[in-house]
Amino acid sequence: MTEPLQHADHLLRAEALECERDGRTLFSDLSFSIVPGTLTRVEGPNGSGKTTLLRILAGLNDNWSGQVYWCGEPRQRHWDQVRRNVLYLGHRPGIKMLLTPLENLQALVAGRQYVPDNILTQALEQVGLGPWTQVPCSQLSAGQKRRVALARLLFADEPVWLLDEAFTALDVDAVAAVERLLEDRVRQGGAVVMTTHHEPALKGMRRIRLGAAGEPESVAHAVGEGG
Numbered sequence: 281m282t283e284p285l286q287h288a289d290h291l292l293r294a295e296a297l298e299c300e301r302d303g304r305t306l307f308s309d310l311s312f313s314i315v316p317g318t319l320t321r322v323e324g325p326n327g328s329g330k331t332t333l334l335r336i337l338a339g340l341n342d343n344w345s346g347q348v349y350w351c352g353e354p355r356q357r358h359w360d361q362v363r364r365n366v367l368y369l370g371h372r373p374g375i376k377m378l379l380t381p382l383e384n385l386q387a388l389v390a391g392r393q394y395v396p397d398n399i400l401t402q403a404l405e406q407v408g409l410g411p412w413t414q415v416p417c418s419q420l421s422a423g424q425k426r427r428v429a430l431a432r433l434l435f436a437d438e439p440v441w442l443l444d445e446a447f448t449a450l451d452v453d454a455v456a457a458v459e460r461l462l463e464d465r466v467r468q469g470g471a472v473v474m475t476t477h478h479e480p481a482l483k484g485m486r487r488i489r490l491g492a493a494g495e496p497e498s499v500a501h502a503v504g505e506g507g
């Protein structure tokens with residue numbers, strides 16, 4: 281973990297979150313806590329607001345009301361800590377197509393820590409990209425590009441991981457490898473919040489359920505568990 285967290289019985293807490301898009305309520309009165317050593321899945325149909333909720337938690341979306349707390353205090357007082365301690369991986373791979381997997385991984389971990397190239401190469405081999413470490417990412421398949429982004433997780437020491445569609449485009453073996461990585465992370469005391477249309481084979485998963493956008497009877501109150 282990057283740094284000791286003060287009174288961290290919960291890392292993130294959302295209270296009475298409400299978000300509208302284009303005049304439609306995506307969710308309202310949504311409250312939950314993200315505590316160390318837990319994995320939480322944000323669930324709901326297409327368009328229900330899963331990505332929007334993750335982006336709110338990551339501080340990447342301003343179009344909402346309610347309050348988000350970081351370690352018990354309003355998050356806006358601690359943006360520096362939030363940036364250092366919360367990792368967000370979006371549903372796009374977020375890698376540069378002209379660069380190789382090795383160059384991308386160098387860029388992804390740079391700024392937080394120095395990792396020698398042989399260790400980065402080992403990580404790429406671990407995610408099944410051994411033969412492609414020096415090939416431009418534009419020449420990789422969708423699943424291989426996703427693996428480049430996920431290799432970043434092998435070096436991620438942030439206590440909170442927010443993962444949007446981490447399993448997209450991955451084959452069965454890669455899904456199982458990511459599930460093991462997430463389980464290890466949670467066992468070490470990390471907190472993972474993820475969206476996925478694939479039902480992960482993970483024990484003790486918490487759930488935040490969002491309703492169908494545009495169907496007012498089902499969106500009035502989304503339910504957050506673990507709060």
Ligand SMILES: Nc1ncnc2c1ncn2[C@@H]1O[C@H](COP(=O)(O)OP(=O)(O)OP(=O)(O)O)[C@@H](O)[C@H]1O
Nearest residue numbers: 301302306324325326327328329330331332333493
């Ligand atoms: N950039 C945008 N501008 C306007 N509306 C948007 C934008 N992005 C998303 N929306 C709307 O917000 C709603 C929620 O989108 P969001 O991507 O959070 O849903 P989701 O549950 O993650 O969907 P999916 O399962 O398809 O990934 C959708 O109805 C969508 O139309």
